[in-house]
Amino acid sequence: MTTHLVAMGGGGFSMSEFKAPTNLDRYLLELSGVPSPLVCFAPTASADDPKYIKRFLTAYGTLGVRTMVLTLWEGDTSAAVRRIDDADVVLVGAGHTVNLMALWDAHRVSDALRRRYAAGDVVLAGISAGAGAWYSGCITDSFGDYRAWTGGVGLVRGSFCSHFDRPGRAPAYTAAVASGDLPDGYGADDGAGVHYVDGVPTNFVCEKPGQTVYRVLPSDLPTASGVLVEPQEMTVL
Numbered sequence: 001m002t003t004h005l006v007a008m009g010g011g012g013f014s015m016s017e018f019k020a021p022t023n024l025d026r027y028l029l030e031l032s033g034v035p036s037p038l039v040c041f042a043p044t045a046s047a048d049d050p051k052y053i054k055r056f057l058t059a060y061g062t063l064g065v066r067t068m069v070l071t072l073w074e075g076d077t078s079a080a081v082r083r084i085d086d087a088d089v090v091l092v093g094a095g096h097t098v099n100l101m102a103l104w105d106a107h108r109v110s111d112a113l114r115r116r117y118a119a120g121d122v123v124l125a126g127i128s129a130g131a132g133a134w135y136s137g138c139i140t141d142s143f144g145d146y147r148a149w150t151g152g153v154g155l156v157r158g159s160f161c162s163h164f165d166r167p168g169r170a171p172a173y174t175a176a177v178a179s180g181d182l183p184d185g186y187g188a189d190d191g192a193g194v195h196y197v198d199g200v201p202t203n204f205v206c207e208k209p210g211q212t213v214y215r216v217l218p219s220d221l222p223t224a225s226g227v228l229v230e231p232q233e234m235t236v237l
Contacts, residue, residue: 001120009188045095
């Protein structure tokens with residue numbers, strides 16, 4: 001049984017023109033190995049935004065998959081949480097990381113995802129806030145400014161920074177790793193992601209050339225200013 005986890009700095013249908021799925025979305029479905037996978041979309045970080053949900057349904061409705069949406073902000077959530085056990089792909093959307101984890105912990109979604117991950121034969125993926133949630137820590141603007149935050153699900157080790165190519169995010173992340181506020185990890189540009197197989201980073205993928213994932217590590221080298229930033233070899237989808 002194989003577990004896949006793909007943490008994306010940005011991209012996919014969330015950021016595509018005309019609400020269309022991209023090769024990142026198709027990549028997730030291919031990893032499932034299922035002809036018509038059940039894809040569970042979790043829009044928790046966007047407060048279950050109806051427009052975001054519609055965008056997901058429109059995009060993935062063209063891909064020949066079965067879809068479900070995990071909503072937590074209103075109504076009875078228990079049935080939707082139980083259905084996580086049946087999902088072949090779980091895709092977590094962008095938005096507010098801290099609120100995402102607060103609701104996941106309150107509704108025991110975090111526990112359900114850990115069980116699903118342990119059971120294997122699943123693809124867990126996330127975009128932006130939905131990517132950082134898989135780690136123990138990340139850079140977030142949930143409090144206004146960019147800062148280090150710990151409290152994620154912790155399915156893969158280390159830390160994460162989404163939108164690494166946007167102003168302000170890379171400096172905040174590298175400073176947090178250099179100071180020890182966050183452990184070493186990865187920064188991913190929009191359109192780029194880290195693919196883990198059974199918890200091991202195995203492939204670095206992107207939608208277009210030039211989109212990059214960076215390994216970020218603390219360093220004692222005098223020329224490194226406390227941190228090393230290493231671009232990874234990318235696979236263009």
